[in-house]
Amino acid sequence: MVEQDSGLETNGEMSNTDLLREVNSTSLAVDEEDDIAAVPFSIEQKMEMLNCMRQFIKEKGMESAMSTLRALEKTTFSEATKTRQTTLDSPFK
Secondary structure, three states: OEEEOOOOOOOOOOOHHHHHHHHHHOOEEEOHHHHOOOOOOOHHHHHHHHHHHHHHHHHHOOHHHHHHHHHHHHHHHHHHHHHHHHHHHHHHO
């Protein structure tokens, strides 16, 4: 659980830049149990998320987001290929 350590001024008079500076300068207290690193997603989970994102983008007509999705897919496919090749090569090492 993360708790704010100092008061964050959020009135409507702050500009976006001022608000960003305030958020970045605000220190947070983190519980010990939050120190555990998150388990990375598996390739299968990433592929499933990409499929969901593609469907959402198509349903909402957000064609401008397709280039970002393609870049994510390219990165994920590359990672999957490397993982597969490592798995195939491992008995021979």
